[in-house]
Amino acid sequence: MADTKEDLPAGTVSHHEIAPEAEKPQLSHEEELRGRDFTISENDLPRGYFRSASFLGSMFAIGLSFGCGVGGFTLVAPILGFIDADIGPDPNLTWVAISYLLTNSVGLMLVGRLSDLFGRRWFFIGGNILATLGCIVAATAPNIPALIAGETLIGLGAASQLSYACRCHQTKHLKFLWGIPFSGFATAIGYAFVFQSSVGWRGVFYVLIAMNVASTLAWFLFYRPPYGRKTRFLKDFDYIGTFIGVLGLILLLMGLSWGGALHPWKVAHVIFTIVVGFVLMVAFVLYETFGNLKEPLLPIRLFRNTGWVITIIPWALGAAVYYALAILWASMVATLYSGGHSAMWAGWRSCLSNCGILFGEYCGAWGKRKTNYQIMVVFLIGSVLLASMATCNHDTPVRAMVLVFLAAAFIGYNEILNSTVATIVIDDQREIGTATDIAGSARSFISTMCSNVYTVVLTNRLAETIPARVPAALLAAGLPSTSIIAFLTAITAGTPAAWDASSSAYSTVFLTTIAFSGIGVMCSFFAPNVDHLLSKDVAVTLHERGTEMVVGGSDGEGRGEGVDVDSWPSYVS
Numbered sequence: 001m002a003d004t005k006e007d008l009p010a011g012t013v014s015h016h017e018i019a020p021e022a023e024k025p026q027l028s029h030e031e032e033l034r035g036r037d038f039t040i041s042e043n044d045l046p047r048g049y050f051r052s053a054s055f056l057g058s059m060f061a062i063g064l065s066f067g068c069g070v071g072g073f074t075l076v077a078p079i080l081g082f083i084d085a086d087i088g089p090d091p092n093l094t095w096v097a098i099s100y101l102l103t104n105s106v107g108l109m110l111v112g113r114l115s116d117l118f119g120r121r122w123f124f125i126g127g128n129i130l131a132t133l134g135c136i137v138a139a140t141a142p143n144i145p146a147l148i149a150g151e152t153l154i155g156l157g158a159a160s161q162l163s164y165a166c167r168c169h170q171t172k173h174l175k176f177l178w179g180i181p182f183s184g185f186a187t188a189i190g191y192a193f194v195f196q197s198s199v200g201w202r203g204v205f206y207v208l209i210a211m212n213v214a215s216t217l218a219w220f221l222f223y224r225p226p227y228g229r230k231t232r233f234l235k236d237f238d239y240i241g242t243f244i245g246v247l248g249l250i251l252l253l254m255g256l257s258w259g260g261a262l263h264p265w266k267v268a269h270v271i272f273t274i275v276v277g278f279v280l281m282v283a284f285v286l287y288e289t290f291g292n293l294k295e296p297l298l299p300i301r302l303f304r305n306t307g308w309v310i311t312i313i314p315w316a317l318g319a320a321v322y323y324a325l326a327i328l329w330a331s332m333v334a335t336l337y338s339g340g341h342s343a344m345w346a347g348w349r350s351c352l353s354n355c356g357i358l359f360g361e362y363c364g365a366w367g368k369r370k371t372n373y374q375i376m377v378v379f380l381i382g383s384v385l386l387a388s389m390a391t392c393n394h395d396t397p398v399r400a401m402v403l404v405f406l407a408a409a410f411i412g413y414n415e416i417l418n419s420t421v422a423t424i425v426i427d428d429q430r431e432i433g434t435a436t437d438i439a440g441s442a443r444s445f446i447s448t449m450c451s452n453v454y455t456v457v458l459t460n461r462l463a464e465t466i467p468a469r470v471p472a473a474l475l476a477a478g479l480p481s482t483s484i485i486a487f488l489t490a491i492t493a494g495t496p497a498a499w500d501a502s503s504s505a506y507s508t509v510f511l512t513t514i515a516f517s518g519i520g521v522m523c524s525f526f527a528p529n530v531d532h533l534l535s536k537d538v539a540v541t542l543h544e545r546g547t548e549m550v551v552g553g554s555d556g557e558g559r560g561e562g563v564d565v566d567s568w569p570s571y572v573s
Contacts, residue, residue: 054224057221057223061219065124065160066161067179068157068158068161068212068215069161070182070183071181071211072155074183074187075182075204076097076204077097078186078191079201082194083147083201086200086201094262096147099155101155101257102152102254104444105249105253105448106156106159106249108162108438109245110242110297111123111159113297113437115163116434121224123160125219125220127160128219129157129216134156135209136205137150138205150205157212161215179358180358191347195344236293238296241287241298245284247277249277252281255270255274256448257452258273259274259452301427302435307527307530313519314379314523314527315419315422316443316446317450317517318382318411318418319415319443321408325404329352334346337394353405354408356407356409360382360408360411361412361413363409370529371417371420371530372528374417375524375527376525376527378414379410379520382409382413383513383521386513386517387517389403390511392503393503393507414520422439457512458506458508461508
């Protein structure tokens with residue numbers, strides 16, 4: 001795939017198009033060559049490269065895989081209650097979603113580094129095969145444990161499916177197209193299968209099976225990057241660090257997901273998993289730093305790049321807003337605004353936050369330059385709008401819908417810029433997979449923590465506001481005291497007192513976002529300017545079957561000068 005240093009989507013211009021040559025920052029020879037050893041100017045590409053079957057087929061594979069990776073979670077999460085009613089009930093229902101997030105976070109950490117070392121083609125093919133198997137298991141699941149097993153495989157496969165879409169700039173626009181049905185309208189589609197089809201919730205997985213099969217074939221037939229000998233990395237690979245890091249991340253995320261939501265924080269197994277996971281992650285970092293490793297899983301030098309680190313934080317906090325809105329807005333619609341309306345009405349209104357994210361990403365994709373200033377502005381505005389949701393209650397549905405869409409749009413704008421800059425600002429482009437997927441793993445980790453905080457705050461506030469406000473209002477309305485407990489059990493039917501109590505709880509949660517948004521706003525002021533790194537060069541090109549070698553130049557007829565495959569390192573994309 002054509003990974004370019006101009007990893008900002010369409011409309012971005014190269015630095016030499018916006019400033020005289022004399023104004024460009026002068027880079028050393030080593031800086032110019034680092035990770036760009038095989039860069040090819042756009043003018044030197046073979047004729048018709050961007051119209052070739054390899055390029056177009058790979059674009060299709062990337063876009064469809066992205067839809068599969070996103071849909072494996074977003075299509076399923078909104079209808080878990082209906083699935084539980086069909087093949088449950090099971091107290092472990094929440095693990096359907098948690099298993100996806102856990103395995104996806106761990107998978108991202110592994111896929112980036114391993115594909116940098118061993119090449120990407122079979123990682124992407126293998127990831128799609130794994131996701132296909134997961135969808136088959138989920139589609140035929142007779143119970144919730146089987147569904148959890150399916151989502152575990154889907155999450156692992158999604159690590160590769162979501163990986164390339166985040167670091168290849170041509171896919172940024174495809175991402176929006178595939179994201180419309182599988183992110184923007186995911187809730188409505190899930191509801192439609194449940195309420196308006198004969199196959200029910202299993203239809204979601206039938207669609208995902210077909211998509212995964214098609215994307216697997218597209219990867220196999222069209223994606224053919226250059227490759228080289230990779231066996232030497234097997235001997236030097238960081239097996240010990242990988243084991244420690246993976247185990248530590250799994251335990252830490254499990255503990256954070258359990259605490260406050262599924263179990264009280266003081267429960268022994270919650271404390272144990274968090275503490276052991278944290279200790280293992282500390283040991284992992286120390287081992288990667290001082291272990292004198294030839295091929296570490298986590299190159300610590302990445303964290304010496306201040307611009308890269310600064311970029312990850314607002315990116316991750318933006319993702320936390322995405323997940324928070326996915327939880328809070330759908331719940332808010334169902335609790336405060338769905339009275340007297342159909343289930344599909346609630347499903348469509350629940351799509352507003354995800355549609356806002358996509359709209360913002362699309363707008364941000366056309367940002368041409370000075371992305372650091374754009375990030376400062378959009379993150380601040382999005383944060384203010386999100387906190388303003390605290391002013392909404394049962395009587396302000398229109399205000400809530402407008403604010404949630406606009407807040408999500410500005411946060412989406414922030415996400416697309418930071419996710420792009422994260423691929424450009426790294427010092428060594430040979431580690432683009434490692435850097436991007438470690439950032440993605442950190443994004444998932446921070447999102448999990450923030451989402452858990454929002455969920456716990458909402459649960460605790462509802463536990464306070466409903467008993468404090470609803471019984472008094474019911475007694476004043478003439479309801480016998482002996483009937484209050486039964487009424488509270490059925491409170492989802494909706495009463496003014498219940499709406500007031502719920503509105504107060506949601507307001508508290510949206511005010512809680514200020515703490516995380518404040519951190520992101522401060523980091524945004526230090527966002528790096530990457531204008532000087534933008535060009536129209538192509539770092540790595542795709543080739544037809546049997547010609548998987550680098551095109552080093554063009555003779556004017558579109559015939560590149562071949563380079564012996566054995567001279568190519570294994571990090572090429």
